[in-house]
Amino acid sequence: MSSRKRPLFLSMTIAIKRTLLAALLCSFVPAAPAAKATGKKTAVSLSPHLTELVYAAGAGDHLLGVAQGSNYPPAVSALPQVGSGVTPNVERIAILQPDVILAWGYKNSNNLYPALRKLDIPVHYQAPASLDGIIEDIEELGALFATQTAASATARELRQILRTTRQRYQNAAKIKTFVLVSQEPLYTLGAGSFVIDALHACGAESVFETLSAPAPIVSREQLLLAHPQAVLFAAKNTGRESDILVRYFASMGLRLQADQLLGRDPDIVFRPADRLIRALPGLCSDIDRIRRRLVPAASGSPLPPPPHLPSRSPRKDAAGA
Numbered sequence: 001m002s003s004r005k006r007p008l009f010l011s012m013t014i015a016i017k018r019t020l021l022a023a024l025l026c027s028f029v030p031a032a033p034a035a036k037a038t039g040k041k042t043a044v045s046l047s048p049h050l051t052e053l054v055y056a057a058g059a060g061d062h063l064l065g066v067a068q069g070s071n072y073p074p075a076v077s078a079l080p081q082v083g084s085g086v087t088p089n090v091e092r093i094a095i096l097q098p099d100v101i102l103a104w105g106y107k108n109s110n111n112l113y114p115a116l117r118k119l120d121i122p123v124h125y126q127a128p129a130s131l132d133g134i135i136e137d138i139e140e141l142g143a144l145f146a147t148q149t150a151a152s153a154t155a156r157e158l159r160q161i162l163r164t165t166r167q168r169y170q171n172a173a174k175i176k177t178f179v180l181v182s183q184e185p186l187y188t189l190g191a192g193s194f195v196i197d198a199l200h201a202c203g204a205e206s207v208f209e210t211l212s213a214p215a216p217i218v219s220r221e222q223l224l225l226a227h228p229q230a231v232l233f234a235a236k237n238t239g240r241e242s243d244i245l246v247r248y249f250a251s252m253g254l255r256l257q258a259d260q261l262l263g264r265d266p267d268i269v270f271r272p273a274d275r276l277i278r279a280l281p282g283l284c285s286d287i288d289r290i291r292r293r294l295v296p297a298a299s300g301s302p303l304p305p306p307p308h309l310p311s312r313s314p315r316k317d318a319a320g321a
Contacts, residue, residue, distance in 0.1 A: 046083070053274070059147045067085065172202075188208050243258070
């Protein structure tokens with residue numbers, strides 16, 4: 001057995017890439033029958049982001065089972081897993097007998113999951129491609145489960161965050177950002193992604209957002225020619241991975257400082273749910289810090305950083321991670 005260990009970031013990004021691409025291209029524990037007993041419409045989710053959206057809509061107690069990988073909010077740990085959008089556990093879903101199956105897919109999707117046909121259970125598809133779409137999907141779930149009051153309250157809160165953030169950075173100098181999904185090969189995100197929409201809200205732009213493929217592979221040469229000013233990547237230990245990526249990009253001739261590497265939890269940045277919108281002010285503040293250092297004269301950001309998001313040293317974060 002080889003003694004060489006797979007680099008931590010590469011291991012992380014392989015898992016992230018598999019989860020993200022599956023979403024873009026597209027021990028059983030019986031659940032307590034509380035929802036059934038009260039006459040509530042019940043559901044199972046086949047995507048972690050849908051699990052989160054159901055809770056954001058105030059309908060968490062309507063769930064009988066959740067997708068593999070669902071880890072938020074903590075209450076989902078008590079629910080049985082029913083497979084994933086790629087490989088749903090048909091037998092387990094049949095035992096749970098939900099009123100509706102929540103799955104990743106566009107509104108007009110039909111028979112996207114042929115294995116589920118024999119269950120004769122309606123499938124409700126959602127695949128938000130923008131931040132506004134996330135909010136609209138929360139409202140739609142509120143209507144589906146008759147939890148409109150809670151869903152509307154969440155929607156108002158999220159729209160206020162979006163409105164304030166977009167106004168703050170609408171005239172800011174654009175920061176060219178590379179969205180790193182994986183290193184080998186170099187996967188990024190193309191047009192029509194909620195992640196790209198998040199960058200736009202911050203007054204930034206993806207260097208490859210004109211590519212039509214949802215998750216294109218780019219070459220090192222293309223990346224060098226794009227000359228990104230920031231890199232958005234996903235990792236659990238962002239400080240350690242930032243150090244690795246500084247050396248990785250330097251090896252191809254791209255000189256980036258640690259504060260130009262924007263590490264975020266993959267469950268937040270690559271999952272179209274309310275947590276991404278709630279995390280937006282922090283992401284935008286970090287991008288604005290790069291803007292003020294790289295293009296201070298051209299910066300159109302008229303306001304100081306939000307008072308609740310104090311500046312922090314990226315080197316200190318890296319050391320403490």
